[in-house]
Amino acid sequence: MGLPLSPLPNLLAIKNALRYFPTNIQHSLIAEFQNELKQYGHIYMYRFKPNIEMKAYPIDEYPCVCKQAAGIMLMIMNNLDKRVAQFPYELITYGGNGQVFSNWAQFLLVMHYLSIMNEKQILIMYSGHPLGLFPTRAENSPRMVITNGMVVPNYSSSADYERMFALGVTMYGQMTAGSYCYIGPQGIVHGTFITIMNAARKRLNTNDLRGRVFVSSGLGGMSGAQAKAAMMLGCIGVIAEVSKEAAEKRYQQGWCSELIDDMDNLISRIKECKQSGIAIAIGYLGNIVDVWERLAKEFDQSKELLVDLGSDQTSCHNPYYGADVGASHATSHCIKFKYPSYVQDIMGNIFSLGFGPFRWVCASCSSSDLAETDRIAENVIQELMADKNVPQNVMEQYEDNLKWIRLAANANLVVGSQARILYSDQIGRIKLGLAFNEAVRNRRIGPVVLSRDHHDVSGTDSPYRETSNIEDGSAFCADMAVQNAIGDSFRGATWIALHNGGGVGWGEVMNGGFGMFLDGSEKTDQNIREMLYWDVLNGVSRRSWSGNANASQTIRRAMEVESNLNVTLPNNLSAECEKMLRNDV
Ligand SMILES: NC(=O)c1ccc[n+]([C@@H]2O[C@H](COP(=O)([O-])OP(=O)(O)OC[C@H]3O[C@@H](n4cnc5c(N)ncnc54)[C@H](O)[C@@H]3O)[C@@H](O)[C@H]2O)c1
Known part of the structure; x- marks a missing residue:
């Protein structure tokens, strides 16, 4: 219609x-x-x-x-x-x-x-349009409420x-564009970095990638981050790119250490690097299909497997229009692909532990403030790791956090504002927020803005990405993202945003987001405790209800600590019922 x-x-x-x-x-x-x-x-x-x-x-x-x-x-x-x-x-x-x-x-x-806004006013944004300043009595009300691209569902086609x-009546805000929280390419570098580490942990039983070969494709806008992440991880990255222009851009930027356009040379270079164990990001000027075929041939001929991990970040993966879509279960809407997506396979379980793209911006715009927050973050992670009760699967993520924060400062990642990203869980995000706010209070640093993007546990309902591992049929529901924004708004966010479409396109996803201004006050401490708690545990609870074991572990831990948290937990299906149902189907 x-x-x-x-x-x-x-x-x-x-x-x-x-x-x-x-x-x-x-x-x-x-x-x-x-x-x-x-x-x-x-x-x-x-x-x-x-x-x-x-x-x-x-x-x-x-x-x-x-x-x-x-x-x-x-x-x-x-x-x-x-x-x-x-x-x-x-x-x-x-x-x-x-x-x-x-x-x-x-x-x-x-x-x-x-x-001109004062603390008794709130600015309302309708898809880019400022509806105006409205009075608010609530002491803890946000200063700004943003909606982008909200439309009546039947009218959400391209x-x-x-x-x-x-x-001029609606606007596509992606997510951190229309909610004013973008921090440049650093976010995608870190997301790629931890995805590769978690892939290695799952497939190679280690997160130490030195001497290991990671093969992928795409040195474009987002995909170019693979080269930088490979370098930071210390592995041998081989990224194929058909566009000479795109590959050269990454080379000039320093994200790729060398470019090779000859397949024989590529293979001998991989062998050399494997022997010496050096960290390198090789851009291969050519088609990724040729690289995979040649690697398979090498293996057939010499039984030498020249690749440890493989991925793909060309734009050819769109499951709606290209991928091999298998059975779509009539009752559950579960979709199984020939190759599971990285969220189904890897990151969904990490989100379910509460880890997501927490970031901060130093509002003084001073690089020394950023360096100080990096030091604070390193201390906080070490404190988290000192707790002997931390489950092994959470400890592994803290180890990755520590690796990242130690590398990030010298990796030349800042573009624009003095910002840092660090995937953290509920406990970590609150501890980091409180530690930054204390540093602001003590005037060690200027004010800080906290935020996150959509690649997260709670803020995003995106059935083909962030929520693709939700397997109870609710992946197409958007209650979580909407509840997330509503809940953040009365728990102390400085601004909140609700979006149609961030990350994967208009009509495909709902995102809730926030910004929080740390001014060093006691009131802000309280906001950090309440809002970040909800911002993470809302999604963990939903993921637990959908049957995810990591989410169940995380929410049970949280309930042990906070008596006012009382989450509905799913009952396990008895083996007898399971059998009866299977026989019926
Ligand atoms: N929105 C997000 O948060 C986000 C983040 C990361 C990635 N992505 C997704 O990743 C994909 C890539 O994003 P991008 O910004 O890098 O796109 P892009 O188009 O800038 O880059 C993709 C690159 O792949 C190259 N390519 C295509 N086919 C190839 C082949 N057969 N062999 C070698 N190279 C080939 C292209 O030349 C291009 O440079 C997109 O689908 C994007 O949606 C999205």
């Missing part, structure tokens, strides 16, 4: 855009807006892009009534920094069309509202999106 549109959609789009301007100047903008709509299919209002350099400025440089609002402004400015943003003129941070706002008038209006975006 199509979307009921005005018979004159162009007229409506221009009228919608002109609403932002006083009547006496509207006539001077019509031709320009008509032209933008015709040329680009959307009115971006380019002329209102500010002339100042767009980047995260230190927090004290923003005009403001309350510091929380200044923290939000800093994060917005970072998302529009040309070193960070993919298409800064179109207000797009990443992912092709992940908008911060829909047009530059919205940017100016939001910055104005934030600069065609519906195109039309509504052209009209």
Whole structure:
């Protein structure tokens, strides 16, 4: 069913855009807006892009009534920094069309509202549009509530999106674009780093990848992180890339240590590196299919297996349109692929322990503050590891955390704001938040903003990615992401966001996200304890209810510590019932 549109959609789009301007100047903008709509299919209002350099400025440089609002402004400015943003003129941070706002008038209006906002006000955002400042009595209310791309479910097709975006009434915010929490490529490097380590742990029984060969493909926007992660892991990374331009970009950036375009040379180089055990990221200029065929041939001929781990990060994996989709169970909606996705196989179980993409931004914009937070984080991880009651599967993740935080400082990962990512569990996130807030209180560092992305335990309902290992048929339900945002909002988030589509596309996923401003106060300590607790354990509880053993272990541990936590646990199906049901089916 199509979307009921005005018979004159162009007229409506221009009228919608002109609403932002006083009547006496509207006539001077019509031709320009008509032209933008015709040329680009959307009115971006380019002329209102500010002339100042767009980047995260230190927090004290923003005009403001309350510091929380200044923290939000800093994060917005970072998302529009040309070193960070993919298409800064179109207000797009990443992912092709992940908008911060829909047009530059919205940017100016939001910055104005934030600069005059006081602590008894809340700014409401409708898909890029600032609806306005509203009074709020709640002491702990967020300063900003953002929704992006919320539509009535039957109208969530790509065609519906195109039309509504052209009209200027909706926007695709990806996730950290429209919720102002993007920290550049560091997030994907860390995500890749821990995915490879957990893959190695599962398949090779070790997380020490020195001398091991990791073969994959894609040196593009996101996939290029594989080379950097391989280097940081100390393994022999071989990443095939058909685009010379993409491969050279990664080489010049230093993420690839060498490029090889000849298959025989590649094979002898792999053998050499295996012998010497050096850490290297080789970009192979060619097709990944040829690499796999040659590796198979080498094995057939010499029985020497030249690869330990394999992956693929070209864009060819889309399960809807290309992969080998096996049986789709009528009652449960469970889908089994020939090769399980990395979430089904690896990361789903890590999410179920509560680990996810916790990150922080130093609002002073000072690299020494970031270095201090790295030191604090290292101490916190060591404290966590000193607890003898930590289960082995959690301890392994802490070990990976320690490895990452020790490497990250010197890995040249900061682009834009002074930020760090560290996959942490509920206990770790709260401990880290409290330790940072204490450092802010003691003036060892300036204020800090906490956040996360969507690749997480609770915030995202994404049946083909983050929730693809939920096997009770609820993978297509979005209660968790919505509850996540609602729950964060009254537990102390500084801003919250609810999105249609972050990560895998419009209509395919719901994400809830947050930002939290650490000002060093006691009240913020309480917010950290309550909000981060919910932000992780909401999803752990749901994953436990769906039958995941790691989630069950995690939520039971949490209930032992907190008497006010009382989660519904699933009963095991008796062997007799299982047999009866199988016989029936
Ligand atoms: N949204 C996220 O959070 C996220 C994060 C990581 C990855 N991803 C997914 O990973 C995939 C890759 O993302 P990207 O940004 O790197 O895309 P991209 O298009 O920039 O890069 C993919 C690269 O693969 C290369 N390629 C294609 N077929 C090849 C082949 N047969 N052999 C060798 N190289 C080949 C292409 O030339 C291209 O450079 C996408 O599907 C993306 O959705 C998404």
